Amino acid sequence: MSPSRHVDVARLWRRHMEMAAIGALSRGGVNRPALSPLDADARRRLVGWGRALGLEPFQDTMGNLFLRRAGDEPGAAPVMTGSHLDTQPTGGKFDGTYGVLAGLEALEAMNEAGRRTRRPIVLVAWTNEEGARFQPGCAGSAAFAGHAPMDRLLAAVDRAGVSVDTALADVLASQPDLPVLPPGFPVHAYVEAHIEQGPRLENEGRTVGVVTGIQGARWFAVEVGGVEAHAGTTPMAVRRDALWGAVNMVRALRELMHDPTDVVRFNVGRFEVGPGSPNTVPGRVFFTIDFRHPDAATLVRLGDAVAAVCRREAEACGVTVAVTETSNTPPVDFDAGVVSRIAAAADRLGLPRLDMPSGAGHDARHLAALCPTGMIFVPCEKGISHNEAENATPDHLAAGTKVLADVLADLADG
């Protein structure tokens, strides 16, 4: 009766390739912006597949798309699984899509196994996880969890000035026969499958990542101010070189963030220098800091030291600095019961696993506040994601789906 035995590696892979054709790019990737006509196409495709399995589709006013497999106790809170169908502008075939198609495959495997469950199981495709077209991302799951006001989410506009509200109306209208509910309903448990988007599973030769939580992140913006000067005439001793100040800040911050266990994540991703002329001493640098850690206390300790480190280096270089914290997302610990069920399922299937926090944010972050939640990672090639080169093997995708199928069936009887 174990549904994992009915997971079909070829069918799962074929659906990935069919979905990847919707918004396909020339170098193997996908551009399927949230709430675009391509997103609507992908949703219709999913609904078609789901209906063929007997799933009942419905939507909510944030555009989240649900497909319900009936349980023996129709009034019981459902178990939920899924992810998202929107992509980065030069995204890959698996980020998000895998979690949706793994859920679909798990339900099909249950059908084939003749596995009934006490609770319904709901497959979900969340609206706008990526945040690439409209900010913020994870908008659908945030609305579902009540973590962000609907009016603010609906008012967000893309670069062309189109609002979520307008784009969403077109998407909802493209499947007018689906019921549309207000966001949010009771959920018994949530499990999301996803590619790792990092190299740990591949490097350690493991097939399944048992995700223990999502690390916290603190983002900072740093403005360094110097004095523009002629590079040929101005003695080094009197310069107030904003680039030199910023270089020393980056070095000192790397030292602050140094971690022999390699759990700290620290990145300076934007770094802009003005006026940007070869023979002018830079008068201005703007840079960003993305600092993450799974442990709340470490996030506080190291994050709170950022501004002081920058000020110390600024003083030593004779420049000014202003440090602004632009976001602070606390870490999430997933439910110990769900985590241990995932680990046990992987062990029963003989799949080598790694217990690990998620480095990236996911819709599961919002669900974790509503119900016992967990995630299942599978390896992706060289850890590359948010890139057309994103890749994963059919066997790895199937392995994660097997774990998902068994865990969902298990939870839906709880």
Added chain:
Amino acid sequence: MSPSRHVDVARLWRRHMEMAAIGALSRGGVNRPALSPLDADARRRLVGWGRALGLEPFQDTMGNLFLRRAGDEPGAAPVMTGSHLDTQPTGGKFDGTYGVLAGLEALEAMNEAGRRTRRPIVLVAWTNEEGARFQPGCAGSAAFAGHAPMDRLLAAVDRAGVSVDTALADVLASQPDLPVLPPGFPVHAYVEAHIEQGPRLENEGRTVGVVTGIQGARWFAVEVGGVEAHAGTTPMAVRRDALWGAVNMVRALRELMHDPTDVVRFNVGRFEVGPGSPNTVPGRVFFTIDFRHPDAATLVRLGDAVAAVCRREAEACGVTVAVTETSNTPPVDFDAGVVSRIAAAADRLGLPRLDMPSGAGHDARHLAALCPTGMIFVPCEKGISHNEAENATPDHLAAGTKVLADVLADLADG
């Protein structure tokens, strides 16, 4: 009979203010692009002033504008002085203009002193020194010295696609009564007055800079290549972070270039990071190096070490690097005789002087290959130049002009 006694501080200042009105900007600066209608206005103004002093104007086919004061021996090679009338897009009132107006004032002072000279003295306004609208700069003096082919200089176009050739035709046509000669004629000696464009005279409380030469410059372009990666998921140990590589290169290059005597000039002025997303590890950095020194051997020793230092840091950071030398301008030593005449004139006038190399390039670089050449610097406020805030005092401008007047009269009898 010393012409310096007739230098008129108020007249010199008034002419600066009148010239600064041609292309005046709102914050006190000047935008007078080379070979623009504003440049033509400035040239007409200069010719008017020169004619009132009995100077004879003529031009050459590169647009260099000359005003000749007759000597007692009309066939003798003239002494020449001057600078340029074009400005940076947000330039100041004094860069270039001072050298032209100081020359004019020196000739007027000679007239008033009744000082005749054996040789003619020619005042020059060189075409396109700044190189801001058309590249390269110092085009007029380069053409005069035969250092650049005329056809290449005339073919250069600005951002709007207008060629030097076209713009020059309009400028020459605006004063159709002036003779136009091919560039170049024998010159006995050349002396150029200029604001320092650096802070040394002001910091050391000196009034006159006796310029010993123009330092050499080597420019490099550095391309650092890493691998883009997700900043939340990718362990620090496996990152190939192009920004981290570049930061270490800048630090190591500053160490290489460290000079307790503060003669080395080193600048990283452009520094561009891609893809420039807060949560993506940078995959690419481009930066420029502007390295200058008055000593040829030091330019070779330190400049030749740049690529190896970058490669060493690249290897340590797991990134790639490509270093290209984009220009190499050797240092120029000014004529010892001219330099000592300038120093002696300053001493006779009781003006505190500093013997110093020029950090910036000037038209005098090209003249130094043709004839004994020197330059006279005067202080500018806080060393600021190429900036609307550029400033100098009437007394300092007059002091340099006094030295110029006496040196020109002296040289023109030689």
